[in-house]
Amino acid sequence: MWFKVADQGEHFGAMVPRYYNVISLRGKPGRGGQFKAAAGGDLARDYARLLALPHRFDRFDLQQLRKRVIVGRVGTVLTGARQEVLAPASQYSVVRELVRIG
Structure with a gap:
């Protein structure tokens, strides 16, 4: 999922993935495809924190999150998949956690 930074500042309007x-x-x-998420996974945790858990883990209604202001924590990825340090030009930001609907 992609989120847009809404805080005023240097990164206002930047798109950040989760x-x-x-x-x-x-x-x-x-887009429009279906999937099944793990009951203890990050998607289930974030969804439950923001809305409420669905009865089945293949029935997440992610459209409920559109057009809402969601407070989250953003972090910078400093290492690659093999734990090698990324050059400054290769580092990127991701949403680490969705905290609440603002």
Whole structure:
């Protein structure tokens, strides 16, 4: 999912991603595709914190998050998948956690 920085400042309007792992894809991948998330995964935790857990973990209604102001924590990725230090030009920001609906 992608979020836009709403705080006034140097990064106002920047787009920042929040990545989630899923258990399985159901049907075609991409926009409008279906998936099943882990009960203890980051998506379930963030969703429960912001809204309420669905009865099934393949029934997340992510459209409920559109057009809402969501407070989150942003961090900078400093190392790669193999724990090698990234050059400053290769570092990037991601949403680490969704905290609440603002």
